Amino acid sequence: MEWFEWAAWGAAIIWWTILLLPWQPWRIREVLEPDGGGDVSAQLSQLTVLIPARNEADVIGTSLQSLAQQAPGLKVIVVDDQSEDGTAKAACRVDGLDLTIIQGKSLSGEWSGKLWALEQGLQRVTTPKLLLLDADIQLRPGMVAALLAKMEQQQLDFVSIMAHLRMESWWEKLLMPAFIYFFKLLYPFSLANNPALTRFAAAAGGCILLKTEALHAIGGFAALKNALIDDCTLAQRIKRQGYRTWIGLSRGVVSQRRYESLAPVWQMVARTAFTQLRYSAGLLALCTLLMITAFWVPLAALVVESTAMTGLAALGAMMASYWPTLRYYQLPFGWSLAMPAIGTIYLLMTWDSALKYWQGERSRWKGRVYVN
Numbered sequence: 001m002e003w004f005e006w007a008a009w010g011a012a013i014i015w016w017t018i019l020l021l022p023w024q025p026w027r028i029r030e031v032l033e034p035d036g037g038g039d040v041s042a043q044l045s046q047l048t049v050l051i052p053a054r055n056e057a058d059v060i061g062t063s064l065q066s067l068a069q070q071a072p073g074l075k076v077i078v079v080d081d082q083s084e085d086g087t088a089k090a091a092c093r094v095d096g097l098d099l100t101i102i103q104g105k106s107l108s109g110e111w112s113g114k115l116w117a118l119e120q121g122l123q124r125v126t127t128p129k130l131l132l133l134d135a136d137i138q139l140r141p142g143m144v145a146a147l148l149a150k151m152e153q154q155q156l157d158f159v160s161i162m163a164h165l166r167m168e169s170w171w172e173k174l175l176m177p178a179f180i181y182f183f184k185l186l187y188p189f190s191l192a193n194n195p196a197l198t199r200f201a202a203a204a205g206g207c208i209l210l211k212t213e214a215l216h217a218i219g220g221f222a223a224l225k226n227a228l229i230d231d232c233t234l235a236q237r238i239k240r241q242g243y244r245t246w247i248g249l250s251r252g253v254v255s256q257r258r259y260e261s262l263a264p265v266w267q268m269v270a271r272t273a274f275t276q277l278r279y280s281a282g283l284l285a286l287c288t289l290l291m292i293t294a295f296w297v298p299l300a301a302l303v304v305e306s307t308a309m310t311g312l313a314a315l316g317a318m319m320a321s322y323w324p325t326l327r328y329y330q331l332p333f334g335w336s337l338a339m340p341a342i343g344t345i346y347l348l349m350t351w352d353s354a355l356k357y358w359q360g361e362r363s364r365w366k367g368r369v370y371v372n
Contacts, residue, residue: 023188030189031250044073046127051079054080070143070145115226125212138253146250158210161207162253163206177335192235275353288351
């Protein structure tokens with residue numbers, strides 16, 4: 001059993017290392033909430049909101065209404081990316097905005113769909129600041145003011161917010177907080193927000209406020225036209241040009257996307273999971289070994305007398321590192337007990353992503369298939 005004792009110690013080392021890392025990726029410190037007294041009317045002429053939308057008729061109206069409540073007359077460009085559900089008609093029903101709707105052209109060359117839509121919209125932008133929003137994102141009152149104030153007060157060029165994901169169904173409560181947690185482990189916010197670390201950046205594509213000049217400085221969306229993890233790629237390109245970036249969480253940026261079963265969560269994660277590993281079989285094998293060690297060895301260690309305390313130490317650190325995320329999203333601590341199962345599901349999603357890639361499918365999203 002000596003090998004298992006080493007495995008148990010390995011699990012404990014993984015979780016205590018995560019807990020004790022100087023940059024503490026598990027903590028919830030980078031937060032930007034709505035500014036209740038904010039007024040953006042004086043800055044309307046400086047800002048354009050750009051929204052790519054493909055088959056979003058059920059959510060686009062609510063998203064646009066939330067923008068109208070931020071500042072009546074706000075410039076908004078919606079690029080209807082060849083929707084088949086009446087997305088453009090739903091957008092037209094919203095009053096109170098300076099709204100332009102562009103009928104998107106057919107997907108061109110090596111472009112991914114979202115970036116091609118954004119590039120078409122960018123051609124109509126004349127303001128010095130640009131707010132990129134996903135079509136399902138609803139902003140709470142005062143959120144635009146908070147974003148603008150954050151950019152001005154800290155002299156930032158790029159501000160990104162990880163949206164508050166829907167956490168109502170059982171599957172959402174099980175997997176959505178973990179999605180945020182794992183993202184922060186992969187892209188620690190405190191490192192991404194450090195201007196000295198020019199080669200480390202992160203972003204969440206649902207809500208990004210940036211200076212238009214920074215986007216043009218990297219060559220626009222054409223510079224990352226086939227990127228599947230386009231948000232982080234955009235942040236990395238902009239930060240490497242010497243611009244200052246920031247990423248945080250907020251309850252004022254709300255995703256309307258529903259994940260009431262496992263299937264939609266699986267599809268969302270699997271479409272880019274193997275991309276995160278750079279399509280490397282070696283990294284996939286290492287990831288598999290680490291996740292099995294981290295999530296299942298501690299449980300097995302509890303039933304072996306010689307490793308029980310080591311397994312308990314690993315589980316304690318695991319749950320302690322997850323607790324701040326659960327607390328921020330107002331979920332009970334008991335959900336941390338499901339971490340071994342959660343980790344296993346995410347590992348299976350990653351393997352599914354790899355298998356699809358080896359079968360010739362790089363990604364599938366919004367009815368489009370991107371081949372290798």
